[in-house]
Every structure is written in structure tokens, then in C-alpha cells.
Amino acid sequence: MSRLAEFRKLEQQLAQHLAELESLKNDSGLQKEIEFETKLRALLGEYGFSLKDVINILDPQAGRRSSAQAIAPVKAQRKARDMKVYKNPHTGELVETKGGNHKLLKQWKAEHGSDTVESWRSN
Template identity: 65%
Template sequence: MSKLAEFKALEAQLAAQLQQLDAMKNDSGLKQEIEFEQKLRALLEQYGMGLRQVISILDPAKALKVATVSASSTAQRKPREVKRYKNPHNGEVVETKGGNHKTLKQWKQEYGSDTVESWVK
């Protein structure tokens, strides 16, 4: 597509979006929602409250459910698998769930990380 055609297409899209914006600005329902939001935020600020606090006051069961869901989603994590590394140079075996093992760190420093990872059984 030529640059001129692309420019005209974008210009037409912009004009259509501007018409939609004007139509929304004149919508009484939108004006009511904006006014409600402004008054609600002012009221929350006046009393030093947050939305979560208001929800917990108005609907304690839902607030408890939301807190439980958010806590359980972060708390549940797949347990790490135990990895067994066998050093072919001396036959020593290290079992660990993570990479923060003293002997494993020494091996990685001495032989290189890629080499040590190839020793996993």
C-alpha cells in the first residue's frame, strides 16, 4: 500500500473514532458514571478508606473469598524435584532440590555449569 493510501485510511479511522468519542461525550449514562466515580473517590479520600475496605464492609463474605483466592494462588507452588548429580571423576553423588548446594557450587566452579548439569541422573 502506498504511503498516501495508508495516510488516507488512517485519517478515515481517526475521523470515525472522533465521532465515536463525541457520541460518548454526549451520552447521559457516561456522564452519570463519571460523576458517580468522582463523588465516590472524594468520599473515600474524605474518610481515608480504600476500595478493598469498603468491599469488606459491604460484603464481608466476598472480601474473605477474594483474600483466600489471592493467598492460595500465590501460596500453591509445585514442589521442586530432587536432582541427583554424580561426579564421574570421583564417583561422589549429590542430591539437591536447588542449585544452592555447597558441593554442587564447587563442581560448577571447577568443571563449568553445563558440564555439571550433564551429570544429572
């Protein structure tokens, strides 16, 4: 991309961002939020409090939760797999497994078919 094309592209983006900024300046909801923040910060300054102090007053557990989460994030745990028991009616052999990656189970499925072996499941 040529320098001129890059300049024009950035110029268009700047104009677009300025238009968005102007529309936000006229948003009454944003004006209320700005006014609230200004008054809140003035009030905090008047009484010598910080935002952390206010959070600790309103929610004393917030500091403990955030520091505990930062130290050790909670990992989502999967449900433990159920034990499956298969009994071969031809040989009487039992296979207990939590997954389908059992060597003997794979042999049976290759020899007799998956549907047949699944019918051998006892629980």
C-alpha cells in the first residue's frame, strides 16, 4: 500500500472516529454517567476516601475474592466418567473401563462389531 493510500485510509478512519465521538458527546446517558463520576470523585476527595475504600465498605469480600482469583484461577472440572463393565458371552471375560480406549475392548469391537459389543455392557 502506498504512503498516500495509507494516509487517506487513516484520514477516513479519523473522520469516522470523530463522528462517533460527537454522537457520544450528545448522548444523554453518557452525560449522566460523566456527571455522576465527577460528583462521586469530588465527594470522595472531600471525605478523603478512594474507590477501593468505597468498594471495601460496600462489599468487604470483594478484595478477598479478587486476590484469591488472581492467585489461583478456578478451573472448570469435568464430571467423572462412569465405569463401564462389558462381559464377553463367548469367553466370559470381563472388561472394566471408564473410556473406550481399552485394548481388549477394541479387539472385541473389531472382531464382533461395535453394536454387538455395546450390547454386552452390564451397567
